Amino acid sequence: MQKDKASDIPKRLGIDVFAAASAAFAVSPFITIVDRSIIENASGRNKLGTALKQGFIELFSRPHRFVRTPAFFLIFGVYCSTYSAANIIDTVCSYGDWDNQTPKFLGTTITNMTTCIYKDRAFTRMFGMVAPKGLPLGSYGLFSARDCLTISASFNLPSVLAREFYDRGIFSSFEVSQNFSQMLCPAAVQLISCPLHLLGLDLYNRSGISWSSRFNFLAKNYFKTTITRIARIGPAFGIGGVGNRVIKERVSELVFDRQQVGVVATAFK
Template sequence: VHRFGVAPFITIVDRAIIENASGARPLGRGLRELSVECLKHPLRFIGKREFHLIFGLYAATYASANIVDSVCEYTETDNQMPKFIGTTAVNMSLCIAKDRAFARMFGVIVPGSFPLASIGLFAMRDSLTCAASFNAPHVLAEKLQDNNLMKLSSATTFAQVLCPAAVQFVSTPLHLLGLDLYNNKNQSVAQRVALIQREFGKSLLARIGRIGPAFGIGGVGNAYFRHTLQAGIN
């Protein structure tokens, strides 16, 4: 339920960032126009391919995290490394496929092959995102509790929102460079650096706004539903 609820917002932000990076539509106008379209025609919006790609991506990512957690609890083993490997493998493969599809669907150039360098940059971006979303919050929450800064429940929620947002300072340049390598294949290094500097601020804010629902609120909601279902089963 929570994945379906946040998917429209993530779809809007992802498409707007892709269109802005390709020069198809400025970021602010894209966010505004796509939001209006979603509100005016919600059923048509959720019937589009881009929505299905986003919903499938996050449903699969959280499902993999929950499966790893359940198996590790059953076998009484530590879940940190299995969860990182499992969620990264699922999220990375699906997210790269999603970004390739979005770049071809909403770019201004004739759809072509995706550079291996772009795929590598997206893989680095997604590895960081998964670590910050599924591993770092647990570690940070325990540190906050051990130092008597927060109760565990508050620390868990705080860490689940903070960690995915903070990693965007590193992953946003990787995202922009990966897109630019596809959209502008013959640019110089100086031109690519200039583009990242120009687009970094607004893209960072958009990705932090996007990552909050995707992995922050989504992570809190996922934990709540998982614990509720476990309590019902037990």
């Protein structure tokens, strides 16, 4: 039995990456537009609403060009690698009968933080107003804290909250409870993480200014940026997280149910 299980690992890992890539490709266009618009607004290059409008016009009028831009590939790389890390850790832990919470948090945090900070550095240089320069250490620290919050709320907290909702009878179906929790947690954490994101951008765009000026910047941009990031994180870790899980489950059922049918058919020959 253990040998049979081990022989399934390459297929399951392939399904993990396929599900991650499919979900990432589906949500990356929207996330690309929102991330670019937030950075352009924070730097003063463009108003948030105008930047969002221009981005969607570009997407729908020239989608074949949009998906070949460096910005799109950066976003796709972030979420494909993050979903893949979560899926692979789940698969490995299931074969070893290990608890997946700590490994998943550490693995997805390291993966997401590394790729996301690289993406933020590139986006800030590409769409900011100041001449390209290195990110301040403070920006790295703030972006890292933001990503830790987002990952915990996207990959660890939903399963805990889903079980709590289901056990209390709030949802009659555990799958519905899972989907609701997966949508709620990443969005809610933006209320806390958005100031970290804005402050990290402001440290890059405006060096050597007073903290009172920075707090005024946060107060001016907090509400609209938080709403936009909630709308952005919904596809990223809500819809994308649900899609990643559902694709993985459905493809696994398709592949391994067929394989089981083949085994049974062979046994009756």
